[in-house]
Each structure stands twice: as structure tokens, then as C-alpha cells.
Amino acid sequence: MTISVAGSPVPETGLDPLDPDFQRDPYPFYDWLLRHDPVHRGQEGTWYVTRFPDVRTVMSDERFGCASVRDFWAEMVGPGALQDVMSDTMFFEDNPHHARLRKLIMPVFSPKRMRAMEPKIAHIVDELLEPLARRGHMDVVSEFGAPLALHFVCNLIGVPPEGYDGVRRWSLDIAPTLDLVPSREEIIRGNQAMGEFTEYLTWLIGQRRADRRDDMISVMLDEMDKDQSGYDRPLTTSMIVSTVISVVFAGHDTVTNQVSNTMLALIDHPDQHELLRRRPELIESAVEESLRYDSSVQSNSRRVDEDTVIGGVQLRKGDFVVALMGAANRDPDVYPDPGRFDVTRAGAHPMSFGAGMRFCLGAVLARLELRAALTRLVPLADLRLDCARSDLSYQRSSMFRSLVDLPVRFTPATHYPPA
Numbered sequence: 001m002t003i004s005v006a007g008s009p010v011p012e013t014g015l016d017p018l019d020p021d022f023q024r025d026p027y028p029f030y031d032w033l034l035r036h037d038p039v040h041r042g043q044e045g046t047w048y049v050t051r052f053p054d055v056r057t058v059m060s061d062e063r064f065g066c067a068s069v070r071d072f073w074a075e076m077v078g079p080g081a082l083q084d085v086m087s088d089t090m091f092f093e094d095n096p097h098h099a100r101l102r103k104l105i106m107p108v109f110s111p112k113r114m115r116a117m118e119p120k121i122a123h124i125v126d127e128l129l130e131p132l133a134r135r136g137h138m139d140v141v142s143e144f145g146a147p148l149a150l151h152f153v154c155n156l157i158g159v160p161p162e163g164y165d166g167v168r169r170w171s172l173d174i175a176p177t178l179d180l181v182p183s184r185e186e187i188i189r190g191n192q193a194m195g196e197f198t199e200y201l202t203w204l205i206g207q208r209r210a211d212r213r214d215d216m217i218s219v220m221l222d223e224m225d226k227d228q229s230g231y232d233r234p235l236t237t238s239m240i241v242s243t244v245i246s247v248v249f250a251g252h253d254t255v256t257n258q259v260s261n262t263m264l265a266l267i268d269h270p271d272q273h274e275l276l277r278r279r280p281e282l283i284e285s286a287v288e289e290s291l292r293y294d295s296s297v298q299s300n301s302r303r304v305d306e307d308t309v310i311g312g313v314q315l316r317k318g319d320f321v322v323a324l325m326g327a328a329n330r331d332p333d334v335y336p337d338p339g340r341f342d343v344t345r346a347g348a349h350p351m352s353f354g355a356g357m358r359f360c361l362g363a364v365l366a367r368l369e370l371r372a373a374l375t376r377l378v379p380l381a382d383l384r385l386d387c388a389r390s391d392l393s394y395q396r397s398s399m400f401r402s403l404v405d406l407p408v409r410f411t412p413a414t415h416y417p418p419a
């Protein structure tokens with residue numbers, strides 16, 4: 001049963017993020033919650049927080065912990081490689097261990113290092129796009145966004161090009177188990193993939209031990225060589241494996257999906273697409289607007305570590321809280337006319353990269369990839385969907401907004417880059 005307010009249905013029994021209507025289009029739900037029930041008690045008693053300042057608090061305040069989310073997840077997937085590896089991930093750690101891991105890998109994401117990657121990003125965008133631009137059609141997800149994102153996440157970690165296919169395959173098999181309620185088959189496949197991924201990375205770490213490079217694995221090995229006696233949890237090879245796998249998940253599908261969500265927003269708003277074609281200097285603000293308008297990461301979960309009040313609502317220790325960043329990005333108190341996609345919108349820093357001590361380490365890289373992608377995709381002539389709009393579908397996910405595919409067609413380019 002649903003309550004319908006201004007055509008926006010919210011189930012009377014509480015929000016269920018796996019409801020097919022919500023999966024297709026969560027924004028009417030967010031709009032309703034923001035106006036009527038900003039700290040909402042959903043199904044199974046989970047709290048859904050929607051307003052920008054409250055979402056920021058949940059994402060950044062240590063009273064909302066991640067380690068206790070791990071216990072829930074570990075029980076859900078049961079014993080096996082998934083549990084072994086993900087139990088050590090920084091996403092499920094609180095301080096002091098979280099801060100230590102974050103500090104350790106931070107130099108890999110330094111602004112200087114990211115700036116140095118810029119020409120490389122432009123080069124890979126061109127390498128991927130030129131044959132597609134000449135062909136006149138592509139699936140933005142599998143043929144462009146995914147290989148682009150995979151390349152840079154692997155590059156950062158230190159996975160050589162011959163390892164990319166394996167990383168992609170394992171990631172696809174593991175991803176469903178990191179979301180809500182995976183099926184038994186998904187857990188079996190995820191465990192198998194996690195076992196193979198771990199074996200590969202253990203081998204690669206062994207290679208790097210003797211031959212250090214300028215990559216994340218080498219940075220962590222250098223730290224492992226130092227005296228570990230001051231730490232209650234000394235750094236181990238399995239912690240390196242877990243951190244590397246976490247970064248693969250953090251930086252792969254997120255960018256892939258943001259590229260396709262952005263392209264769909266432009267196709268749905270031809271006036272904004274035309275404006276960008278005429279004024280490419282707006283690409284930077286278009287990237288920010290697309291992250292706000294349709295973020296690839298819609299939510300993050302926490303568990304309350306001490307009784308606390310948020311948005312005037314009492315939450316108790318042990319409660320689950322979902323911070324709906326996708327809703328915060330549509331908070332009318334922060335963004336006037338939030339449902340409008342406007343590439344000229346100024347000062348629209350979205351909540352899409354999180355906040356505080358867990359703010360996305362890859363935000364600079366993600367923005368560079370998105371800008372480079374748009375610089376080349378926007379000029380494609382007569383860009384349109386290559387299927388009915390109603391044929392597009394999203395992966396079933398409580399966290400991510402992830403198009404299954406995005407087939408597009410355009411006038412084949414006779415010159416590259418297209419002008």
C-alpha cells in the first residue's frame with residue numbers, strides 16, 4: 001500500500017529501496033521525503049536521512065560508524081573469501097585504523113600526481129573513443145565508461161594492462177554481494193571471484209616486493225617494511241589485498257556509471273547539450289551538475305554507535321541509518337529548483353563524494369576523467385539514444401545508480417577529434 005502525495009508514492013510500510021519503482025526513478029520518493037518526512041523510518045526499521053545538513057552529519061560524524069555495518073554484512077554473506085577480504089576493507093573500519101589506512105594511501109591521490117595524470121587521461125579517452133566515433137554508435141557503459149575507469153584505477157594500484165580483463169571480470173562477479181540481499185548464487189559466484197582476485201593480487205604483491213614502482217601496492221609495501229610494533233594491528237599482505245580491492249570498487253563502477261548518467265542527462269535535456277556544444281568552457285560546471293543531478297552513488301550506510309538526535313528525531317545505538325546523498329543533492333534549501341538540470345548552475349558542490357574523514361579520495365581523479373570524457377563526447381553530432389527511452393534499465397542496487405547499458409547513435413565522425 002502506498003500513500004500518494006502530489007503523485008509521489010511512498011509506501012505506508014516505509015521506504016524499500018529495492019522497490020522496482022524506486023529503482024527506476026528514486027527522485028519523486030526523495031522529493032516526497034524531503035518535504036514530508038526528512039528522517040524517515042523505512043522497512044525493517046532502517047532510518048533514511050534526506051536533508052543536506054543531516055546527510056553530511058551522518059556521513060562525517062564518528063557517532064555513525066562503519067565497523068558495525070561490517071558485522072551485518074559478514075553474517076549476510078557467510079564464511080568464505082568475501083568475508084575474509086572485505087572484513088579488512090577501509091570502508092568497514094572506524095578510527096584509528098580507518099585514519100591510518102587513509103593516510104597511508106593518500107599520497108597516491110595527491111593533487112600533484114593527479115595533475116600529472118591529466119594528459120594521460122585525455123590520451124586514453126581518445127584511444128577509446130576514436131574508433132567508436134568513426135563507427136557512429138556505441139554502448140557508453142561497456143565500450144567507453146568501463147574501460148576508461150578500469151584503466152585509471154588499475155594504473156593507480158599498479159595492475160599491469162594484461163591484468164585489466166581479470167579485474168573487470170572479478171569486479172562484476174563480486175559487486176552484487178556488496179549490495180543489499182544478494183542471492184545464494186551471487187554469493188557463490190562472488191566467493192569464487194574473490195578467491196581468484198586475492199590469488200592474483202597476492203602474486204602481484206610478491207612481484208612488487210622485489211621491484212617497487214610508483215603505485216599504491218609499492219606505497220603499502222614500503223609502509224609494511226617499517227617497524228609495525230607501535231600498532232595494535234600490524235599491516236599485512238592481506239590488508240594490502242583488501243585495500244586494493246576496496247579501491248577497485250570505489251573507483252571503477254562509480255566513474256563508469258557517472259559517465260553514462262551524465263550522457264543520459266544530456267540526451268534528456270537537448271537544450272543543455274546544445275549549450276555545452278556552444279560553450280565548452282561550461283564542461284567543468286556540467287560535471288558538478290551531473291554529479292548533483294544524478295549521482296552514480298546514491299547512498300551510504302552507517303550504524304548508530306551512541307544514542308543521538310538527527311533532524312529532531314531520536315536514533316538509538318545499533319540502528320541502521322542510510323544517508324541518501326541522491327536526496328541531499330535535491331534539497332531545495334541548498335539547490336533552488338533542484339529537479340532542473342542546469343549546466344550553468346553555480347556553486348553546486350554536490351554531496352556525491354561524501355563528507356569529512358571519509359570524503360572520496362578519488363574525487364579529483366573522477367572529476368578529471370569526467371571532464372576529459374565530456375570534452376570529447378559532447379561534440380559528437382546528432383547524438384541520440386539507440387533504443388526506446390523506456391528500454392533503459394538500472395542494475396538492482398540499493399547504493400548505486402547504474403544503467404545496465406546506454407546505446408547511443410550519432411553521425412559517424414570523418415575527422416577525429418570531432419569539432
Ligand code: HEM
Pocket residue numbers: 059090091102152153156246247250251252254255258295296297300301352353354355357358359360361362363365366
Ligand atoms: C563519480 C565517481 C565517484 C563517486 C561518486 C565516489 C563517491 C564516494 C563516496 C560517497 C565515498 C564516501 C563513502 C563513505 O562515506 O562511506 C567515497 C570514498 C572513497 N572513494 Fe570515491 N567516488 C568516486 C570515484 C572514486 C575513484 C575514481 C576512486 C579511486 C580510484 C575513489 C576512491 C575512494 C576511496 C579510496 C574512498 C574511501 C575514503 C575513506 O574511507 O577514507 N573514488 N567515494
